[in-house]
Each structure stands twice: as C-alpha cells, then as structure tokens.
Amino acid sequence: MSNHKIALVGNPNSGKTTLFNAFTGSNQHVGNWPGVTVEKKEGILKYKNKEYDIIDLPGIYSLGAFSEDEIVAMDYVLSNDADVIINIIDSCNIERNLYLTTQLLEMSKNVVLVLNMCDEAQKREIKIDTAALSARLGIPVVTAVAYKGEGIEDIVEAVIKVIDDKKSYDNPVVYNENVLHHIEHIEEILEGCTLPYPTRWTAIKIVEGDNHVLEMIDECGLNEETIKQIKDFHKFHNKDSFELEVVDSRYSFANNVARDVVIRPEKEVKTITDKIDKFLINKYLGIPIFAAIMFIVFQTTFIVGEEIFGGLAADLVEGFGGILEGFLVLVNSPDWLVSLVADGLIGGVGAVIEFVPLITVLYLMLGFLEDSGYMSRAAYVWDNLMRKFGLHGKAFISMIIGFGCNVPGIMSTRTMENKKDRMISMLINPFMSCGAKIPIYVVFIAAFFPNHGALVLFTLYGFGILVGLIMAKVFNNTLFKGESSYFIMELPPYRMPTIKNVLRNMWTNVYDFIARAGTIIFTVVTLMWVLAVLPTSADPYSKESFLGMIGSFLVPLFKPAGFGTWQESVALFAGIPAKEAVVGTLGMLYAGEYMEEGKILVDVIRQHFTHLTALSYMLMVLLYTPCAAVLGTIGRETKSIKWVIFTALYTFLIAWIVAVAVFQIGSLLGFS
Amino acid sequence: MLKEILKTIHESGYFSNGALAAELDVPIEVVIDAINQLVRMGYIKKHERETISPPSCGGCPHSQSCNKEILITYEITEKGLETV
Numbered sequence: 035m036s037n038h039k040i041a042l043v044g045n046p047n048s049g050k051t052t053l054f055n056a057f058t059g060s061n062q063h064v065g066n067w068p069g070v071t072v073e074k075k076e077g078i079l080k081y082k083n084k085e086y087d088i089i090d091l092p093g094i095y096s097l098g099a100f101s102e103d104e105i106v107a108m109d110y111v112l113s114n115d116a117d118v119i120i121n122i123i124d125s126c127n128i129e130r131n132l133y134l135t136t137q138l139l140e141m142s143k144n145v146v147l148v149l150n151m152c153d154e155a156q157k158r159e160i161k162i163d164t165a166a167l168s169a170r171l172g173i174p175v176v177t178a179v180a181y182k183g184e185g186i187e188d189i190v191e192a193v194i195k196v197i198d199d200k201k202s203y204d205n206p207v208v209y210n211e212n213v214l215h216h217i218e219h220i221e222e223i224l225e226g227c228t229l230p231y232p233t234r235w236t237a238i239k240i241v242e243g244d245n246h247v248l249e250m251i252d253e254c255g256l257n258e259e260t261i262k263q264i265k266d267f268h269k270f271h272n273k274d275s276f277e278l279e280v281v282d283s284r285y286s287f288a289n290n291v292a293r294d295v296v297i298r299p300e301k302e303v304k305t306i307t308d309k310i311d312k313f314l315i316n317k318y319l320g321i322p323i324f325a326a327i328m329f330i331v332f333q334t335t336f337i338v339g340e341e342i343f344g345g346l347a348a349d350l351v352e353g354f355g356g357i358l359e360g361f362l363v364l365v366n367s368p369d370w371l372v373s374l375v376a377d378g379l380i381g382g383v384g385a386v387i388e389f390v391p392l393i394t395v396l397y398l399m400l401g402f403l404e405d406s407g408y409m410s411r412a413a414y415v416w417d418n419l420m421r422k423f424g425l426h427g428k429a430f431i432s433m434i435i436g437f438g439c440n441v442p443g444i445m446s447t448r449t450m451e452n453k454k455d456r457m458i459s460m461l462i463n464p465f466m467s468c469g470a471k472i473p474i475y476v477v478f479i480a481a482f483f484p485n486h487g488a489l490v491l492f493t494l495y496g497f498g499i500l501v502g503l504i505m506a507k508v509f510n511n512t513l514f515k516g517e518s519s520y521f522i523m524e525l526p527p528y529r530m531p532t533i534k535n536v537l538r539n540m541w542t543n544v545y546d547f548i549a550r551a552g553t554i555i556f557t558v559v560t561l562m563w564v565l566a567v568l569p570t571s572a573d574p575y576s577k578e579s580f581l582g583m584i585g586s587f588l589v590p591l592f593k594p595a596g597f598g599t600w601q602e603s604v605a606l607f608a609g610i611p612a613k614e615a616v617v618g619t620l621g622m623l624y625a626g627e628y629m630e631e632g633k634i635l636v637d638v639i640r641q642h643f644t645h646l647t648a649l650s651y652m653l654m655v656l657l658y659t660p661c662a663a664v665l666g667t668i669g670r671e672t673k674s675i676k677w678v679i680f681t682a683l684y685t686f687l688i689a690w691i692v693a694v695a696v697f698q699i700g701s702l703l704g705f706s
Numbered sequence: 707m708l709k710e711i712l713k714t715i716h717e718s719g720y721f722s723n724g725a726l727a728a729e730l731d732v733p734i735e736v737v738i739d740a741i742n743q744l745v746r747m748g749y750i751k752k753h754e755r756e757t758i759s760p761p762s763c764g765g766c767p768h769s770q771s772c773n774k775e776i777l778i779t780y781e782i783t784e785k786g787l788e789t790v
Contacts, residue, residue, distance in 0.1 A: 095739060100746045130735040277747060278708055278789060285707045285740065289732055308725045315720075410777050414720050431777050449753065449777075521753065522715050524778040525722040 038197055039087045039115055040079070043107060043138060044122035045131050046093030049150040051075075052180040053122055053189075054090040062088075072106045081190050089116065095130075097137040098244065105246065111141055112231045118193045122148045125155035125162060125177075128296055132288035139171065139206060142232050146192045147175045153182070159299040167295040172206050209283045213276060216241045216267070223263045227256055240264055242280040307527040311411065315525070320415030327408075328495070331399045333488035339392030340476060340487065348388045348634070355380030373574065374563055378622050382559030385621030385635055386551045386614045389473040393547050394540060396472070397438065401539030405531035409434060414523050423503040424510025427523060429459040433502065436466035437495070438543050440664045443468075444671060454514040460668055461509060461677070462502035464660035464685050467495050469543055470550070470613035474655050477617055478648045481639040490652075498656050501688065550612060558615040559622055562608055566623065575623055595654060595690065596647035596697035606654065611662050616655060646700040650693040658689035707732070709789065711740055712749055716782055716790045749786035753779045 044050040054062070058077025067074045075090035091110060092103035111119060121138055123131035128149070138145050149155075149162060168175040174192045178185030209217065220237035229236050230250065239247035251264060313319055359376045403409060409431070417427030428450055436443025443463045450456040467475075475494060479487045565581035572578035577586055577600055584607065585600025592603045601623045608619040617635075624638045643651065659665075659682045669678040707730060714729065715721040723741070727734040744750045782790070 096743070098746070127733070127735050129733050130739050133739065278749070281743065281747070282708050285736070289707070289736065307722060308728065311722065311725070413777050417719070428777060428779065451753070521779040521781045522750070523720040524780065525720055526778065527722070527724060 037078070037085045037087045038117045039089060040118050040120060040193055041089045041091055041110060041116035042120050042122060043091050043111065043134065044093060045095055045124065045127075045134060048093070048122045048124045048131060049178075049180040050090060050093060050122045053120070053148070053150065053178070053186075054088060056180055056183055056186050057088050057190075067106045067110075072102050079190070081194075086190075086193075094134065096134055097141075098246075108246075111138065111143060112235075116143075118144045118146060118196050120146050120148055120189065120193065122150050122180075125149045125151050126158060126160060128162065129289055129292040132292060133284055135171065136284040136287055139173070140238055141235050144196045145173045146189065146196055147171065147173055148180075148185070148189055149175060149177045150180050152177045152185075153179045161297040163295045163297075167291065170206065170291045170295065206287075208287055210279065213241060213279050213283060216276065220264065220267065223260060223267075227260060228254075229256075230254055238280065240267070241276050243268065243277045307525075310528060311525065314408070314411050315414050317418070320411075321419065324412050324415060325492075325496070327403070329488060329492050331396070331403070332491045332495075334399060335392060335396040336487040336491070339395035340480075343391035343395075344388065344476075347391050351380065351384040351388050355384055370567065373567065374560070377575075378559055378563035379556070381624075382563070382615075382618040382622035383551055383556055385477075385617050386473050386555055387548070389476060390544065390548060392476060393469055393472060394544050396469070397540040397543040398536060400437070401536040402531050404434075404539060405529070405535045407526050407528045410523060410525055414525065417523070420503065420506075423507040424514075425458060425503070425506045426455065426521070428521070429455065429462075429506075432459050432463060433466045433499065436463045436468060438469055439546060440464055440466060440468050440660055441667045444664065444667045447671070452516075454510075454516045457672070457677075458506050458509045458514055460671060461681060461684075462505050464664055464681065465498045465502040465505070465657060467498045467656055468613065469547060470661065471616075471655055473614055473617040475652055477620075477636060477639055478643070478652050480636045481643070482645045482648045494652060494656055497653070501657060501692070505688070547614075550614060554612040555614050555618050558608055558611045559618045562604075562615070562619050563622055581623075591690075592654075592693075594698065595650045595693035596701075597643065597651050597654075599642065602642070602651065606658065609655065609661070610659060613655070613661050646697060646705045649700070650697040653696055654689050654693040656689070657685060657692055659683075659686045707736075708740055708744055708749075711737070712744060712782070712786055713790050715750075715780075716786070744786070745780075748783055749789060750780045750782050753781065 042050050042054055054075060054077065057079040062075060062077030065074045065076075066072065072092055077088045077090075079086040079088050089110070091107040094101075094104050094107050096104065097108040097111065098104050110116070119138055121135050123135065135145070135147060147167070149164065149167075155162065162177075164175045164177060174196065176185060176188045176192050178189060180186070217234075217237045220240050221233055224233050224237060227233075231239075231247075236247060236251075240251070248264075248268075251261060314323055316323075355376065358380065359372060362372045362375060412434070413427035413430045416430040420426055420430060429447075431449075432443050432446045434443075435446050440463050443466060444460050447456045447459045447463070450459060472491075475491055476487070479490050483490045562581060565584070566579050567574040568580050572582070576582055581604055582600050585602075585604030588603035588607060589598050589600055592598060592606070597603070601620065605616045605619040605623070609616040620639070621635050624635060624642075639648075665678050665682055668681050669675060672678075710730060711721075711726060714726065721741075723734050723737045727737045730737070741750070745752050
C-alpha cells in the first residue's frame, strides 16, 4: 500500500521549507518537475511507524497561470495526487497569505492551515482567534513555530485526522450575486461532463477567464455544444471585468476573515511618510518647498564648502605650487618647465582642484536628499508643471542627474518609452548646470557677490531649469509635436539615508571631478599653455601668441555680451573640451599676474570684470555649448551627428542671446 | 479592492502603498500584493529599467548613476483603462 501524500503550499518566506525540513530531516531529495525548470522537493515523514510522502511545492502568492511555479503548483494540487494540502501562512501577514488559502478552498481539497511564525506574531502583539478562523474557513487550523520545531506534532496529528475522517469541505468563498449567477450557469453547462478538475472550480476559472483552463477545455474531449456554450459566454460578457470581480471577491473574503479573527495593536493608520507627503507633494506648496530645500543645500554648500574649507584648499594648492616651483628653480630646470608647472598646472589645474571641498559638500547634500526618497516626490510635484511645457516627471529625474554631470543625465533618458519625451529631455539637459561649472560660478561670486553666494547659485540653477522648460515647450510645438506619455509614479516610503549610499554618491561625483582635473583639464590646460607660449617670437600669454590670436578672433563674437578681452573669449573656447577648463584657462592666463603680485585669482577677476559682465559671463557659461563628452553622448544616444551639431549650435545661440541681452539691457539701465 | 486601487491611482497619478493601505483599511502588504496582482493580470504595467552598461562605461565613475532607479513608474494599460 502506497504512502499517503502530503503537499506543502504557501507564500515564499512563510516557512514552508523549514517545515519540510522539520518533517523529513535527511530523508529528502531534489529534482525537477517534468518539462520545466522548477525545483521539486520530496521527502519522507516517519511518524508512529507510518510513512508519509511530503512534496514541497514552489512558493507562490496565488494559483494561476502567470508563472511556471504557479502552473506547477496548481496542476499538482488539482491532480488529486496529494491526500492533504498543508497551507503554511505567515501569522504576521495573514491577510496577504489568505488569498492563496481561498484558492485552495475553491479546489475542494483537504486542507490543513498552519499559522507559522507565531512567536513573531506574539512579539508584534498580533492575536489570532484560531477557533474562529477554523470555523470561518471550515478547515483545521494549527499554530507552529517551524524553525524551533514547535507545533510539528500537532500539524501531523491534524493531517492524520483529515486523512482518517475523509471529510469533504465546502467552499466558503463568497462571490457577489452577479459572478455567482454566472458560475452557477457554467456549472450547469458542465454538468455531466468528464473533467480533469472539480466542476465548481472549473466553472469559477472559466468565469474568471483563466487561459490555462480555457485551453484545457478545448483539449479534454468535451462535446462541441458544451465548448460552444462556454465560448459564447465569453463572447457576450466582458472577460476582463469578471476576472477582476472574481479576484476582488477572494481579496474581500480574505480581508473580511482576517478582520474578524485577527486583533492587532492600536496603531496610527497613517504612516509618517504619508504625513510628510501631505506637505511635500501639496499642489501649491510642493514646488516652493523644493525651492527652499535647494536653497538650503546651496547655502550650506557655500558656508561649509567654500567659506570654511575652500580657503584651506586654496592655501594647500598655493603652498604646494610654491614648493614645486621653488624645487624646479633650485634644480635649474629650464624656464619653459617652470612656466608650465607654475602657470599651466598650478595656475590652471590647481585653480580647479581648490573647489573639491565645495563639490564634496554639495554632492553630500544631494546624495542625502536622493537616498531619503525625496527625489521621487520632487519628480511628482514637478510633473504637473512640466506637463505644461510638454515634459513630465521622468524628465525631471534626468535633469536632477544632470546637475551632477549631463552625461548620465542624458543616458538616463533611456527610461522614457516615448521618443518625443526622450529627445526633448536630451536636448534640454545641457541647461542643467553640471558640477564642472561650479568653480566658474564660485570665482565670480567670490569676486562680485560674496555675501549672496547661495542666492546667486540658486538663481543660476533655477534660470537653467527655466530656459530648459521654455526650450522644451518650443521643441514640443515645433520639432517634436505629439502627446507625452502618461504614467503613474510610485512614491516609496521615506527612509533614513544610509551613510554608505550617501558617501558613495558623493564619492562618484568628487572622484569624477578630481579625475577630470587630472586628465582632461590637465591636457586642455597644457595645450592652452603651449598655445599661449608659442610662437617663441611673441611674449608668452600675450595677444600675439597662438592662443592670443584665437582669442582675438573670438572677441567680436563676445564683445556685445560685455567680455571683450581675448583671455575671456579663449577661456570659453577652452570650456568646450571640459567646462572646468574655463577657470583653469583663466587661472593659467592670469597666473603670472596674480601669483607674482601675491593676489588671488578672485582679485584679478575683479580687475577684469564688472558686476554686470560677471553676470553675463556666468550666464554664458551656464547655457552655452556643452562639453565634448556631452556632445559625444548625444551623438551616441541619437545615433545622429545632426543632433550633435544642432545641440552645439542652438545652446550657443541661446547663451549668446541671453548674455548679450543681460549686458545690453543692464548697461542701458545704468548697471555696471 | 483591486478596482478601487486602479481607480485611485488612475485619478491621482501617483500612489504610495501606505496611503492606499490607510484608505482601504488593509495592511500595506496586501496593497503591495494587489499592485503585483494588477501587474500580473495586465491592468497596469511596471516600467522596467534597461540596464545601461556598454564597454565604455567601465571606467566612468558615473556608470552607477546611469543605472540608478530613482523613480518607479507604472502605466495603466488599455485593459486597465477600460475597467476604470
């Protein structure tokens, strides 16, 4: 006589495998279910001189046809191979687990319900009336703590009683009248038919529109009239609405049972996340709150990054430069080498490295915001406004990433399925002021707006966003007409940012900044230096040098914007390979002037610019042609050189118009 | 419950599992399950993020930024729209 078979069914992480191991010990083996890659675990339970075959079915949330695991479990349960089904549920998540239980009950199988992890439920002060639960479901209910081995014997005794009683259980799941009427109608159609599955269950699945069962109907040899009546049912009724009603009925049943038998401790219904969100995603307060948060970020960045640590970094760079120059002179190095190191590298690259503390603080704070879960809220509050400009919240995320570097900002547009949305987001991303531009702003802010650093920086970033939105509207109405995609955002719960994530985010951006200083900027500044000291017939760093000639050629272009010297023009030109090179080049070109006279770059800038020209210069830097890496990324993502050239030209045009307008209007109004 | 969830998220354009759980007076795990059920049944579709990692990304310090998932979005399918 063969052993009785017991199948274990339950949600993942309900303790099913622990129970299986407790039952079988080392008497188990693992294989695969035939024809699929789903693992099959079988074992032998030895109890009071009898043996029982235990089959551990895959962990599933429901019995349907949505995955191989579900199909395997469903087919096995329906095969009548098992004498008893043990349904293991997590006592702390009874509502979620009971959905599967309702489906097992629909199959009219012998089920024993095991409330596992009772110790955990007790810790959380969750009380379950097991007698009431048993009465509601019409099946035995046993409590257990499988990992401790508690309740194992009770479970086995309950299973044996079910086997011996040979009792059948009524399906207690209640459907609404409409669905019930159709289930009964299908049951009548199927009456007398030879089906591989229980008639009632088959009728429920047909009404639900389960494709797996509908395919089975076609193949199980029913007469044509029966099959036609079933197909007519789906022809005349909306399959999808019944599907939702049937599933909803199960959830309602499970929730109602849980509500009746589970007592949870009194707790606030609304979570902290929802209370915070009441303000942060408020229709009217959302964007002002975002603006205020960003202002605080910039203010903190200036106070800590620039005022406290910035000077220290500058002193270190200057000190190191002095030592290095002194050493080179001491060892009788050639003049060109001393010039390259002192003016080119220390003056150029050093001018960029001084901003590492500021960059560090900025990205520390942005990383904190991102890891807290706030950024998805920011995307939501901006979504509404951005839709007026032909964009949406996903574009906001690419913009936020662009504040670090426009390259990943542009790459992140890949998440947009709609091509129009993606193209517009890519083309406006360069207006998001990246980290490389910060040194430029800080030098000019320190020179002309020392008491309003955070406000000026905040205004520049905000203006970049505004220009981006305006251009998005223009593109939406011209080059890329069409509807934006509509989607729903999930707002995850707020969480305490982890130091690891925040530091990793900060380090990513700081490392990139330093690495670029050591590579691209080093290369650009060296190249600029070479051009500045050649030809040898000209004075180094003079208008007659190669660099001076390039700058002089560009002067007429920039003169209407107020910065008409060749040094200022050529520095912008140097910003095409890398934006940090603007400050690097200014530092290198003015290095002789400020280092010899013991001044700092800020003092020299003050001599060559005015408040107004400083503002127009910063606006030019904010908006003009993005760096070569960004242009290359646009080329790769669009697979078109056309968009690279378009981006290079249109951003320059916008920047020029804005810078010229600010300078000319400012001059007319008497600002200097 | 599923219909209510579908209607709520369609009307508001966003959802938080906590807020839905509070509104429906069910545990948050049930809401998570229900959302997954709606995805499985084809009423909503979760936007899966394509992992970006061409060979040139290996040396880029921003390669992690490109693959960072800051925003999780869904789309109500035609089947879902017909229902709501």
